[in-house]
């Protein structure tokens with residue numbers, strides 16, 4: 001699994017920092033979180049290809065988070081026979097997508113399903129064969145959602161010794177047990193997967209939370225995440241401004257990461273008032289509260305390994 005920061009800016013695109021957008025690539029499928037204005041520019045630089053794009057999750061209907069959607073739809077429509085696309089977002093997302101498509105008169109050659117949050121939605125927004133996506137309202141100047149991408153747990157580790165002891169010979173029967181099927185041994189004993197598999201192994205969890213003040217939903221989404229992209233828009237000298245505009249400082253983001261016991265955190269949605277040369281300051285402030293944090297740059301790519309594959313430090 002890899003996460004690619006397509007854009008790390010907030011408010012307006014800068015020559016050196018595009019707007020909020022992050023892609024998760026898992027087994028050839030692409031899940032995009034936010035699509036700020038101009039997302040397709042860095043998307044192309046990242047060379048992700050558009051065929052695998054199956055979902056866009058929008059946090060809220062501010063221009064720096066959603067104006068890139070029409071461009072991504074048009075990009076996908078250039079493919080021959082693209083797969084369907086799902087769009088998740090707050091109330092109003094469907095109207096935004098439909099109206100822009102009508103007004104800009106572009107044609108789509110694939111089905112688009114828009115799923116909008118509502119008060120009865122519950123925390124599970126979407127599920128496919130490899131992951132589940134959760135959403136929670138956060139606290140911004142207009143209704144905004146945070147997301148969590150949770151890979152399904154995997155079956156437990158197979159024990160060849162146990163299988164042999166139970167009389168299951170090495171071969172296709174082992175494969176069937178690993179797929180969760182019961183099998184019959186040559187001596188006609190039925191062996192179930194639970195007899196030869198260890199406990200289920202945890203999948204990988206990614207949080208994406210931007211444009212919010214600290215709020216309960218933010219903690220819930222970040223809790224025990226392997227990697228969390230959290231808004232760290234301002235230095236603490238601009239904390240008052242952050243509060244007025246419904247945003248967070250880098251320190252606040254780092255405190256959330258620590259309390260939610262995130263494995264590692266990347267700060268994103270950086271204010272256009274900071275040059276890239278000033279980002280070290282943001283990072284230093286954040287590290288006073290949480291060690292495993294860094295500031296993200298456009299096109300940074302993060303490999304996310306299974307916890308049992310990690311042999312060394314976290315960042």
Ligand SMILES: [Zn+2]
Pocket residue numbers: 010011020062064065211269
């Ligand atoms: Zn924003």
Ligand SMILES: [Zn+2]
Pocket residue numbers: 060062140211
């Ligand atoms: Zn906003």
